[in-house]
Amino acid sequence: MKKSSIKNENSRQSERLTFSFFPGCSLKASGHENALSLLKFCDSVNIELKELDDWNCCGSSSAHSIDLDAAKKLPMRNISLAPKGIPLMIACPSCLVRMKSMYLKIKNDRVLKQEYEDMWGQPFDEDLEIIHFFEIMKRVKLEDYIDHPKEKLKNLKIAHYYGCMLSMPPDLRFEKTYYGIMEQTLKLLGADPISFGYGNRCCGTYLSVAKPLIAQKVVNEIISKAMEAGAECMVTACSMCHLNLEIRCSLENPIPVLHFSELLSMALGVEDKKKWFPRHIVDPVPLLKKRGLLTS
Structure with a gap:
């Protein structure tokens, strides 16, 4: 062995x-x-x-x-x-x-x-x-569970979107923010992190319901800037942000948006991908197949 x-x-x-x-x-x-x-x-x-x-x-x-x-x-x-x-x-x-x-x-x-x-x-x-x-990334070594980690998300160009909530309000200013965790982790798995300057912009959060046109403007700007920077997809830290980035985007041919946990599970060879990828508005499967990261 x-x-x-x-x-x-x-x-x-x-x-x-x-x-x-x-x-x-x-x-x-x-x-x-x-x-x-x-x-x-x-x-x-x-x-x-x-x-x-x-x-x-x-x-x-x-x-x-x-x-x-x-x-x-x-x-x-x-x-x-x-x-x-x-x-x-x-x-x-x-x-x-x-x-x-x-x-x-x-x-x-x-x-x-x-x-x-x-x-x-x-x-x-x-x-x-x-x-x-994200604290789990500091308590578990992915290399211990993955053979050849650099091959798992090889060359996938990802814009990392944290949203604004992990910045923490003033009463939590001494708590961890976890910025940088997604870049460090996905780079370990072979991905190519794309910096685009909008990774902690507010997605419009609950304005998506009260004032959807404002949320749409904010979301379009975030995604368009990621695309201009060369990203093929985005990864989110927050399921609410993920929802807004998908449902409020009105751009033509926007890039897919993935949850951090989806990419981690895919790198670990989890076989349940077909249960969650169909729930995406912008299908990530064609991109992942193009990059040789999915075979079926």
Whole structure:
């Protein structure tokens, strides 16, 4: 057996990492392909995700701006569901902001902490670690699970789009932002990262519903700049951003937009690609076949 194969086999037999998991509304609905590929990726790198039982919306869509009481209690309840002793992983940047912000407010406010404990009938977990999905890239070595990683996304020209939520609001200014993770990871897999200067521009987020023409203008500018820079496709950090980039784009022949988790799963040889690629408005399959990354 080759030395690299022995190393990979030993890595796959190593202790399985466990995280509790808050999917949020987007990954359970419009971003279902994001959830499918994320779960497959985690399982492929020996990570177990335990979805929070009976979780609820974190309030990121509108509660935080129109109902302060709901904006407080929605993330509070989700935090109360997180089991002790294991990190809570969140894939949606907007959900991460709502949950992490509320967690730190409770931790630093004795009155709010007492309210939390009275409301949910349990002590507040001051040691709970709340992380974004990108943190996994720092805790797992992809090379241990992939033979010849540079061949997996070879020469695919990708514009990396993070959106604005991972910039974090002022009360989370000391938290990790994770910018650069997608470029570093996908370059390791052979992709060609394209810098286009719009990687953290707002996609219009919920203006997509209230003022769709404004969101359309913003989205068209982001995608056109990526295309001008030479990108063949885009990769997103957020399923809400992904939704906007697809449904609000009115350009002729726009490039495909992929979830980061889809590219990771594809590099790992996950066979379920046909379950999520058909959900895309701009079909990425012709490009991936052209680059020799898909054969069927």
